[in-house]
Amino acid sequence: MTQITIHGLDVELEEVIRKLAERDGTSLNHAACELLRIGAGLIKPTWERTNVGSSLDQYIGSWTSAEADEFDAAVQEFETVDETSWQ
Numbered sequence: 001m002t003q004i005t006i007h008g009l010d011v012e013l014e015e016v017i018r019k020l021a022e023r024d025g026t027s028l029n030h031a032a033c034e035l036l037r038i039g040a041g042l043i044k045p046t047w048e049r050t051n052v053g054s055s056l057d058q059y060i061g062s063w064t065s066a067e068a069d070e071f072d073a074a075v076q077e078f079e080t081v082d083e084t085s086w087q
Helices: 011-024 028-039 065-074
Strands: none
Touching: 011 028
């Protein structure tokens, strides 16, 4: 593989690379290459590839009827408008 040295990374970009490497348990080089591939349009960002952070589709149908009923009961009080708050 070809090596390229990049000079002049700003603090924000360095932090992003470090956080990505730490999150994924990879090297700084691997994290930087992934960001370059994303920026070049060669791959989609991880959150788009896994649907994490971009969609709630993974949760559709994951509750049982009892869990859904429990949730509905818990948020029922938010369905009532307090008219005194609008005066």
